[in-house]
Amino acid sequence: MLWLLRLRQRFCVTGNSMFPLLKAGDDILVDTKAYHHSFPEIGDLVIAWHPQKENLRIIKRVVKVDEKGNCFLMGENSLESSDSRSFGLISSQQIIGKVTSKFP
Numbered sequence: 001m002l003w004l005l006r007l008r009q010r011f012c013v014t015g016n017s018m019f020p021l022l023k024a025g026d027d028i029l030v031d032t033k034a035y036h037h038s039f040p041e042i043g044d045l046v047i048a049w050h051p052q053k054e055n056l057r058i059i060k061r062v063v064k065v066d067e068k069g070n071c072f073l074m075g076e077n078s079l080e081s082s083d084s085r086s087f088g089l090i091s092s093q094q095i096i097g098k099v100t101s102k103f104p
Contacts, residue, residue, distance in 0.1 A: 007031070011047060011057070016060050017075030018045075026101040028059070034098035039069040045099040048073060051090045059099065064089075071095065087090060 008029040013022045022028065030047050040046055040062045048071075050056040060073030069092040 001045075003020065010103075011059075013059060017077050018061075019077040021045075022059065022077050022102065028099050029101045029103070030097040031100050032097035034100075035095055038087060039065055039092050040071055040095055040098070041065065045075065046071075047099065048090060048098040049094045049096065051094060057096065065092075 009032050011028050011030055013028065014024055016024060022092040034040075042062055042065060044062045045059065046062060047057055047059055050058050058073070060075055062071050063074045064072035066089065070089040071092055072089050
């Protein structure tokens with residue numbers, strides 16, 4: 001219902017970095033306004049712009065937030081998440097929104 005009312009944006013998962021929680025082909029809903037007035041919290045699942053690859057969106061879990069709101073993101077799949085460790089902290093401004101649900 002929230003998607004139909006345009007209160008959530010729909011995304012399709014394309015990689016395996018969040019496996020087994022999410023797998024390629026899964027559709028998710030994202031609240032793009034979730035962080036307009038607050039920083040992400042540890043444990044949040046987010047969509048963000050990749051800090052090194054223009055126009056690439058990534059799905060990761062927030063594992064650290066510093067006092068300035070910069071976030072360290074990491075995937076669930078330890079075999080596929082090496083890129084998360086290579087780019088370190090990202091600005092919360094690079095986060096597009098918070099994943100709120102997955103389509104069955």
